[in-house]
Amino acid sequence: MAERRKAFPTTEELRIWRDFIETTEALRSELASRLQSESSLSPSDYAVLLTLREAEGRSLRPSELAARIGWQRSRLSHQIGRMERRGLVRREECATDSRGAEVVLTSDGAEAFRDASLPHLRAVHELFVNPLTPGQLAAAEEITTALRTGLKAPRDT
Amino acid sequence: MAERRKAFPTTEELRIWRDFIETTEALRSELASRLQSESSLSPSDYAVLLTLREAEGRSLRPSELAARIGWQRSRLSHQIGRMERRGLVRREECATDSRGAEVVLTSDGAEAFRDASLPHLRAVHELFVNPLTPGQLAAAEEITTALRTGLKAPRDT
DNA sequence: CCCATATGATTGACGCGTCAACAAAGGAAG
């Protein structure tokens, strides 16, 4: 007689799930709020600036930028629009492909990133690294891996 | 000589952090997407319906509802507005306090919740409970607790 | 060369969340 696969969480598992998701959510939100108040950047702004800063010539094609951050092009386009209005970034035409564009980091953008960087790292340390024991940190890594695997498999059952 | 407290994450810790936050984010987003496609409800809709369903008389004052879910009143107000337009919920005047209102679950709302419930639980099981070993699940709970403690303390150091 | 289609990028509509401002009513103190 084959073992029947369980399909639903128990009450206990459900409680753990809710606590887990609410806590990570609160963590994200606290990080975002600190980043915002310390440097007027959103996490999305930060991700874009970070990626551009590490790119050849401090500029990238939108598609490439989106791919590196793991966003859809549409999301990036909106984001760049907002950042351009604030002068963090500039759009230029692409020489080799007339459809294309080039997103360039401005000096204001680079400066904003520099200012945000240390406070941001400090916050990560204070809110994530510090509260966890080394063992818990390692466990967090394992859990991440396991969950990612579960996400990649759009499996039935 | 007192030990100097570390202030910043190492490269390794930073990598774990990024993986962790990205994965939980992807998890949230996948859950939301399934809920949406299976029942046309957002996680926020679901939370409101769930809370109302368990409430005395299937209705609550907005403040109380917001408190139970852990939201700000403003957020709830917007949410209720959208849900009211879709007929999931109804606003009534409050008898005992003329400032106040009462949010009432409609039968459409109750039905939508019933339809969403099982698929949602199945998704939680498939994406969270199933990929983790029992030990990892327990570890997740510990980590949640530790992180929550870190969040509650707006401490220096 | 010409058409079909693929690719790069943007746009608009809409849901979601935060913040700050506000209106309206309750309640306590004089």
Added chain:
DNA sequence: CTTCCTTTGTTGACGCGTCAATCATATGGG
């Protein structure tokens, strides 16, 4: 009763994200 403060709830503006539609340019097949 009047004044002041609190509580309840809503609103508007704006950033953020997704989805579907759109447009222009590349590109490969005839």
